Amino acid sequence: MDLTTQYLGLTLRNPVVASAGPLSQTVAGVRELAAGGVGAIVMYSLFEEQVRRELLRDAELEQAHDESFAEALSYFPASAERAEPGVADRYVDLVRRAAQAVDVPVIASINGSSLGGWIEIARQLGDAGASAIELNIFLVPGDLRVTGDEVERQHLDIVTAVRRATDLPLAVKLSPFFSSPGNMALRLIEAGADGLVLFNRFIQPEVDVEALTVxxxxxxxxxxxxRLPRTWIASLARHTNASLAATSGVEESSDVVRYLLAGADVVMSTSALVRHGAGYAHSLLMGLQDWMARHDYASVDQFRGLLAVPSDVDADAVARAGYVAALENARRVYGSIHR
Structure with missing residues (x-):
């Protein structure tokens, strides 16, 4: 049975991928994930804020001593020559050691929301052995005056800048909260993304009603x-040759099958692997193979996208029909509750 799949131009042994999370923070964790059977591993994210804080600290150090005697300047090394490795250096080194430790592709992850020198780290990640980069754009505009057009433009500018900085395959992990997610997805591909990861999950605060705090x-x-990422993957699958990665809501092998039927090239998981351990990927793959055997599929490619929205239909009408059908079904199921 052939489980191989293509993602970002890479050939993976299977479509189950460990997404960025706590299990990929160490080389030991990466080894465990690879041994569990995943097709590729996305490293935990390097955050823009971490790099910016370090750059600011170095700049302040240099500025504080720029009036010193020339003889004394050598006692304060430039940021590129700091005595101890910085957060970006440590991350690049981890990617290097992880890539050397396993025989599956290691994908570096950068989490940011603006342009800046931190994007240049993308170059170093390629030299370190990363097979690709996942750009996690976590942009939550707190300023209520910021328009949707500005938010979209910032996403496109970031992708364009990273694309210029590296030749590595580039995946963009984006939010579903655009006025037209499908159009935005296609524009990100035009800006240089080789693939999309659908979708980012915003970390939303909770209200403590006793402590009266957020x-x-x-x-x-x-x-x-x-359900949300599957809907958009099914809509996009027939309209782009870019890779589509699914993430969120993967708990059982049937969830992997659902995503593949919708048109996903790979199915990413963090939550299930955190809940059940890195070896749980093996269970997901065994379930996938069992389903394929029952339905007489010899390869993943034979059924991938089987339920994607056809490219020659009125997509708006399909979406509307699905909405109406869901409401009609809900009336049948729940309509008599209060009678």
Whole structure:
């Protein structure tokens, strides 16, 4: 049975990919994920804010001593020659060691929301052995005066800048909260993305009603969350040759199958692997193979995109018909509850 798949121009042994998360923070964790059977591993993210803080600290150090005697300047090394490796240096080194430790592609992850020198790190990641870069654009405009056009333009500018900085295959992980997610997806591909990861999950705060405070909250995804990315993957699959990666809502092998039927090239998971351990990827793959055997499929390519929206139909009408059908079904199921 052939489980191989193509993603970002890379040939993967199977379509189950470990997405960025706590399990890929160490070389030992990366080895465990590879041993568990995943087709590729996305490293945990290097955050723009981490790099910016370090650059600012170095700049302040140099500025504080720029009036010193020339003889004394040598005691304050430039940021590129700091005594200890910085956060970006440590991340690049981790990617290098991870890539050397496993026989599956290692994908570096950069999380940012603006342009800046931190993008140049993309060049170093290629030299370190990363097979590709996943650009996680986590942009939440707090300024209520910022328009949707400005948000979209900032996304496109970031992708364009990273594309110029590296020749590595580039995937963009984006939010579903655009007025037209499908159009935005196609524009990101035009700007230089080789693939899309659908979708980013915004970390939303929780309200503590006793302490009367707002606190950060992180929750693992649920199976229900897979419906939104599947909808857009099914809509995009027939309209682009770029790679489509699914993420969120993967708990069982049937969820992997659903995403592949919608047209995903790979199916990413963090929550299920955190819940059940890195070896759970093997269970997802066994379930996928069992389903393929029951339906007489010899390869993933034979059924990938089988349920994607055809390119020659009125997509708006299809979406509207699905909406109406769902409401009619809901009336049948729940309509008599209050009678």
């Amino acid at each position: 606190k950060p909250s992180v929750a693992l995804s649920s199976r229900f969350e897979g």
